[in-house]
Amino acid sequence: xxxxxxxxxxxxxxxxxxxxxxxxxxxxxxxxxxxxxxxxxxxxxxxxxxxxxxxxxxxxxxxxxxxxxxxxxxxxxxxxxxxxxxxxxxxxxxxxxxxxxxxxxxxxxxxxxxxxxxxxxxxxxxxxxxxxxxxxxxxxxxxxxxxxxxxxxxxxxxxxxxxxxxxxxxxxxxxxxxxxxxxxxxxxxxxxxxxxxxxxxxxxxxxxxxxxxxxxxxxxxxxxxxxxxxxxxxxxxxxxxxxxxxxxxxxxxxxxxxxxxxxxxxxxx
Amino acid sequence: xxxxxxxxxxxxxxxxxxxxxxxxxxxxxxxxxxxxxxxxxxxxxxxxxxxxxxxxxxxxxxxxxxxxxxxxxxxxxxxxxxxxxxxxxxxxxxxxxxxxxxxxxxxxxxxxxxxxxxxxxxxxxxxxxxxxxxxxxxxxxxxxxxxxxxxxxxxxxxxxxxxxxxxxxxxxxxxxxxxxxxxxxxxxxxxxxxxxxxxxxxxxxxxxxxxxxxxxxxxxxxxxxxxxxxxxxxxxxxxxxxxxxxxxxxxxxxxxxxxxxxxxx
Numbered sequence: 001x002x003x004x005x006x007x008x009x010x011x012x013x014x015x016x017x018x019x020x021x022x023x024x025x026x027x028x029x030x031x032x033x034x035x036x037x038x039x040x041x042x043x044x045x046x047x048x049x050x051x052x053x054x055x056x057x058x059x060x061x062x063x064x065x066x067x068x069x070x071x072x073x074x075x076x077x078x079x080x081x082x083x084x085x086x087x088x089x090x091x092x093x094x095x096x097x098x099x100x101x102x103x104x105x106x107x108x109x110x111x112x113x114x115x116x117x118x119x120x121x122x123x124x125x126x127x128x129x130x131x132x133x134x135x136x137x138x139x140x141x142x143x144x145x146x147x148x149x150x151x152x153x154x155x156x157x158x159x160x161x162x163x164x165x166x167x168x169x170x171x172x173x174x175x176x177x178x179x180x181x182x183x184x185x186x187x188x189x190x191x192x193x194x195x196x197x198x199x200x201x202x203x204x205x206x207x208x209x210x211x212x213x214x215x216x217x218x219x220x221x222x223x224x225x226x227x228x229x230x231x232x233x234x235x236x237x238x239x240x241x242x243x244x245x246x247x248x249x250x251x252x253x254x255x256x257x258x259x260x261x262x263x264x265x266x267x268x269x
Numbered sequence: 270x271x272x273x274x275x276x277x278x279x280x281x282x283x284x285x286x287x288x289x290x291x292x293x294x295x296x297x298x299x300x301x302x303x304x305x306x307x308x309x310x311x312x313x314x315x316x317x318x319x320x321x322x323x324x325x326x327x328x329x330x331x332x333x334x335x336x337x338x339x340x341x342x343x344x345x346x347x348x349x350x351x352x353x354x355x356x357x358x359x360x361x362x363x364x365x366x367x368x369x370x371x372x373x374x375x376x377x378x379x380x381x382x383x384x385x386x387x388x389x390x391x392x393x394x395x396x397x398x399x400x401x402x403x404x405x406x407x408x409x410x411x412x413x414x415x416x417x418x419x420x421x422x423x424x425x426x427x428x429x430x431x432x433x434x435x436x437x438x439x440x441x442x443x444x445x446x447x448x449x450x451x452x453x454x455x456x457x458x459x460x461x462x463x464x465x466x467x468x469x470x471x472x473x474x475x476x477x478x479x480x481x482x483x484x485x486x487x488x489x490x491x492x493x494x495x496x497x498x499x500x501x502x503x504x505x506x507x508x509x510x511x512x513x514x515x516x517x518x519x520x521x522x523x524x525x526x527x528x529x530x531x532x533x534x
Contacts, residue, residue, distance in 0.1 A: 049445055078447030088442035090460050101456055105447025112452050153442075160446055 001027050001196065002048060002164065007057035009043050017043040019220045020057060025164075025198055030187055032207040033200040034224075035217035036240050041200040044217065045168050048198060049080050078105030081157025083167040083186065087149045091142030095133060095152045098141055099124040102159035127158040131185060147178040151185065158189060165190055167199040171206070179203075183210050204236070324505060331513055332506035339495055339514060346491035347518075349412045350478035356417030357424045357477075358470050364421065365428030372432055372454055386429070390422025394480055398489040412489035416477045424473050431465040432458060467533035475526040482515050 002025050009018040018040045025031055025048075033041040046052040047059060050067055059067045067073050081102070089098045103120040104112055115121075128137050131151040136144060141152055150170060157165055167186060171179035183199070187210050190197040201207050207214055208228045216224030216231070216239040223238040224231060303309055366372045368382035394415050401411030435458050443457035485493020492515060499507040 051441060051445060074447050074449060076447075077445055080445075080447075082442065082445040084438065084442060086438055088438040090439045090457070092464070093460050097460075101443050101448070102446050104443065104452045104456055109449060109451045109455075112448075113455060156442070156446070 001025065001062040003060045004044075004047065005057050005060065007044075007047055007054040007059060009040075009047065009052055010055045017220055018047070018054075021222055023215065023222060023225070025196055027196050028194060029196050030190060030210060030212045031196070031198045031215060032211035032213070033198065033215050033217055034202070034204065034207045034211075034239060035200075036202060039217045039239075040220040041202075041217045042168050043220075045166055045198060045200045048164075048166055049077050049082060051082075074105065078160065079163045081160045081162035081165045083150075083153050083157050083165065083170045085169040085172045087141075087153040089141045089149060089152055089156075092140060094138050095128060095141055095144070095155070096121075096124055096137045098152055099127055099155045099159050102127070102156040105160065123161070124155070124159045127155040128152070130158060130189065131155045147174055147182060150174060150178075150182050154182070154185060154189070163195055165195060165197040167197065169200050169202070172202070179206060180209070327505040328509040330506065331510035332504070333510045335507065336510070336514070339492060339511065342485070342490070342492040342495050343514065343518065345409045346481045346485075346493070347478065349409050349416060349481045349484065349491055350474055350522075353413045353416030353477050353481065354420060354470060354474040356413065357420030357473065358466075360417075360421050361425035361428050362466075364425040365432055366454065368425060368429040369432035371435070371437075372458065382425075382429075386422050386425045388422070389418055390426065392419065394419040395483065395487060398484050398487045402488045407488045407490070409490035412481055412484040412491060415484065415489060416481055420473050420477060424469055427469045428462070428466055431462040431469075435461045464533050468530050471526050471529045471533070475522055478522045479519055482519075 004021055004023050006020045006022060007018065008016065008020045010016045021044065023044075033045060035041040043052055047054050050059070050073055061067060061072075061076050064072050064076050067076055100116055100120065103116055103124060106120070107116060125134065125137060128134050131154050133144075133148060133151055133155065136148065136152075141149060144152065153170075165186065170186065171182050174182060183206060186197060186199065199210075208231070211228050214224065214226065214228050214231055215222055216235060218239050218241055224235045307313065364382055364386065367374070367378050368386055370379065373379040373382070397415035397419055398411060401414045405411050405414070439461070440453060440457040443453045448456060481491050482493050482496070485491040485495065486497045488494065492511065496508065496511045496515075499505075499511060
């Protein structure tokens with residue numbers, strides 16, 4: 001349903017984060033992009049909704065076409081829910097107001113100056129209910145715990161009524177127990193609604209536990225693409241470029257938001 | 270060992286000497302400026318002391334006889350400060366969006382918006398007051414226009430700075446949900462800077478109240494007009510009374526502003 005054709009990303013400093021890549025993500029698949037910090041998995045993921053604009057190649061979306069025109073991009077983003085590592089919520093607003101951000105794409109500029117219609121409010125509340133935070137709907141997001149904040153982030157993506165979910169290191173700043181809960185939640189929602197998900201992770205054990213398909217990435221190239229069961233020690237060595245038995249070290253790798261000089265570089269709006 | 274200690278102590282002495290020289294230079298500059306403006310003109314100051322004392326003597330006791338006539342000018346002053354600040358905030362928000370690097374549509378627009386803000390800030394409100402009195406006549410209106418216009422320079426600059434320091438992460442999330450440019454500003458940026466905007470606006474209101482007491486002196490309405498009138502006919506007892514009333518009002522506005530600003534944290 002979304003296809004990358006010879007997509008590459010080179011940052012202004014000259015560093016190539018992603019070498020020309022062809023890959024397709026299909027309906028109903030829970031795909032994990034697996035790799036060490038700085039391998040390029042976030043870059044690849046962010047190409048899927050143009051938060052990183054490819055330096056070359058193009059992205060083709062089923063039913064929309066190529067993501068070049070601004071209107072096509074906005075339409076694609078509206079139906080693509082994104083979950084971020086650092087939640088990326090506005091701390092002083094309520095959980096509900098944060099989730100309502102997911103409904104903005106469905107309304108014009110003028111309509112969105114005033115509170116959105118009751119239907120949208122209800123959709124947002126349902127989304128919060130699905131992540132089990134109905135009771136916290138009117139609380140300020142900065143008063144919630146890290147795991148709860150991430151669930152608000154997931155609710156925001158659900159509220160978009162997405163046809164695809166992207167998650168960029170959604171559990172990198174959570175403890176192991178909460179990580180399993182949050183990934184389980186994302187996987188459950190996607191399975192229920194029959195929507196594909198692309199999730200970047202650096203933890204091998206979590207990838208094996210949740211993925212239908214694993215795409216291993218190292219040094220800006222896809223080095224493995226297949227079922228978790230087919231992942232051999234040789235593949236792991238290629239992915240982590242180190243002794244596969246020491247992959248727990250990769251689990252403790254630092255956040256990926258600092259791995260590139262210009263990670264937040266996006267298109268001018 | 271001995272020589273090592275000597276080296277350290279020598280360095281210590283040099284640091285002290287350098288500090289002394291710097292202090293001396295600053296003191297010299299201050300002295301020259303003070304002599305230049307006549308602050309050390311003993312004879313002239315001594316001459317002034319008796320007339321200061323007699324002037325202060327003439328101020329006592331404060332004369333509140335006409336206090337009833339000040340109620341309206343005081344309300345004028347208060348209304349001027351509120352309306353002037355509102356005017357400033359209204360124009361500051363769009364100007365700040367044009368003058369912030371992350372929301373400006375074009376670098377040229379950014380430069381122009383910054384230039385406008387600097388220009389407005391560099392014309393004193395009293396001068397603007399004189400100009401507006403000439404343009405629209407005496408009263409509160411020229412005062413409001415002068416306060417508002419001058420305030421845009423400072424309020425707009427602070428708003429722009431707050432917008433530039435916004436957390437980019439939620440902004441990106443808003444964009445990822447398919448929001449267009451204006452929606453990103455309205456739902457991703459403004460909610461984040463609202464507390465700072467409220468803080469700056471309330472502080473500016475407090476400042477404008479103090480400033481509007483002076484605006485009357487150029488005929489732009491308010492309690493300053495009464496103050497000027499009493500000064501002209503040398504009713505010094507009344508002058509002191511008006512000054513006391515202004516002091517009480519300023520204190521009240523300050524306290525209210527402090528409470529409001531704490532609320533918006």
